[in-house]
Amino acid sequence: MNTLCSIGGSQTTTRQSSTPSLPSASASEARPDRSNGSDTVAELQPACKFLHLRPIRAAGSRPPLICFFPGPPGARDLAAALPEDQPVYEIWWPNVDNESRYPSVEELADLFVSEIRKLQPHGPFQFCGYSTFGLVAYEMGQRLLAQGEDVGFLALFDIWHPQFLQSLTPREMARYRILRVIDRLGKYRRILMKGGASEVASNLARFAFNKAKSIGWRLSQKRLSGAGRPVPKPLQIIASIEANKAYVPPPYPRRFILIRTEDLLDRKLKDHAVGWNSCAPHGIDLHFVEGDHGTIKDKPCVHGLVQKIVPYLAATQIQCSEGAP
Structure with a gap:
């Protein structure tokens, strides 16, 4: 242990x-x-x-x-x-x-x-x-x-x-981002070696979709709240994560x-x-x-x-x- x-x-x-x-x-x-x-x-x-x-x-x-x-x-x-x-x-x-x-x-x-x-x-x-x-x-x-x-x-x-990431120094944050890219590329490489090209494509599409939802929520959050409009269903999970953070x-x-x-x-x-x-x-x-x-x-x-x-x-x-x- x-x-x-x-x-x-x-x-x-x-x-x-x-x-x-x-x-x-x-x-x-x-x-x-x-x-x-x-x-x-x-x-x-x-x-x-x-x-x-x-x-x-x-x-x-x-x-x-x-x-x-x-x-x-x-x-x-x-x-x-x-x-x-x-x-x-x-x-x-x-x-x-x-x-x-x-x-x-x-x-x-x-x-x-x-x-x-x-x-x-x-x-x-x-x-x-x-x-x-x-x-x-x-x-x-x-x-x-x-x-x-x-x-x-x-x-x-x-x-x-x-607040963990915000507490990192610029040098530590740069190291973290580099490690994250290397880690993601390594995972995709291991999947490709097993013949999982479609899985890699699916993972990349999901990553891009989630990133787009996150950006969309940040851009629309104030506008929706100010107008009293409900959080759209596709953005609710992103809204919950942002509220928790x-x-x-x-x-x-x-x-x-x-x-x-x-x-x-x-x-x-x-x-x-x-x-x-x-x-x-x-x-x-x-x-x-x-x-x-x-x-x-x-x-x-x-x-x-x-x-x-x-x-x-x-x-x-x-x-x-x-x-x-």
């Missing part, structure tokens, strides 16, 4: 924001998804009870693990690889079809904290989050700890500190876990904690696992991730709300 621990010296601060008025998931969105024919989604929770929590596995003796993941397959592969007595829920993000901006990390935390307390009135709480969506898990931990609750487990899966994480008052990939580019970064040391006065447990950013939480790479986090998960039973495990 490759682990890096570090201790910072900054003091813990707690930020609060008013509860926003955000759109809720529709009744159909709140229902468990059985489109794949699986019976793993327990029926212990009425569909109308939770608007933003979806049970993947409701039964089990451990405290629930709440996952902050975007899009399908969400946390299904993670849940399947975890011990059978580990309940797993995933956050169901609010519908923003009629909103002119995407909610901030703080607003989402305000929205979700009351929902999670319906499931589990008191700790120990367990949160994990993937990519920038894990920043909401981080803020949720902050909120509940400030309320005197026990947050026994917080794991961030391949998340850079939102605007988050400034306060120091976390406990030790937490950071999982990163064995990706060659990631390994060459000088700061293996990618900026999180500045928020970790009590240290970070850093682990590297096989896979890249797009595959770390899905099969087959998720099994390596699970091996790292299982020793940290609570094994004690707690009292959840009626109808919950």
Whole structure:
């Protein structure tokens, strides 16, 4: 196990924001998804009870693990690889079809904290989050700890500190950009050697399309917001990522876990904690696992991730709300 621990010296601060008025998931969105024919989604929770929590596995003796993941397959592969007595829920993000901006990390935390307390009135709480969506898990931990609750487990899966790149010196930024180009060219070369010319073309087209959407959102953001027009559906994922990147994480008052990939580019970064040391006065447990950013939480790479986090998960039973495990 490759682990890096570090201790910072900054003091813990707690930020609060008013509860926003955000759109809720529709009744159909709140229902468990059985489109794949699986019976793993327990029926212990009425569909109308939770608007933003979806049970993947409701039964089990451990405290629930709440996952902050975007899009399908969400946390299904993670849940399947975890011990059978580990309940797993995933956050169901609010519908923003009629909103002119995407909610901030703080607003989402305000929205979700009351929902999670319906499931589990008191700790120990367990949160994990993937990519920038894990920043909401981080803020949720902050909120509940400030309320005197026990947050026994917080794991961030391949998340850079939102201000990590801005903190680099011009020389470090130039080195990072060069390494990124070399890394991308190396991946394409390996795919071509396996006869995957069409895959390379598909990857390049997807990269260009995503870059165009990102530029399009930056150009249209102020105009849409000023006119009160909703965020177009094709730009919603870009809007969510940009909103998450605007988050400034306060120091976390406990030790937490950071999982990163064995990706060659990631390994060459000088700061293996990618900026999180500045928020970790009590240290970070850093682990590297096989896979890249797009595959770390899905099969087959998720099994390596699970091996790292299982020793940290609570094994004690707690009292959840009626109808919950």
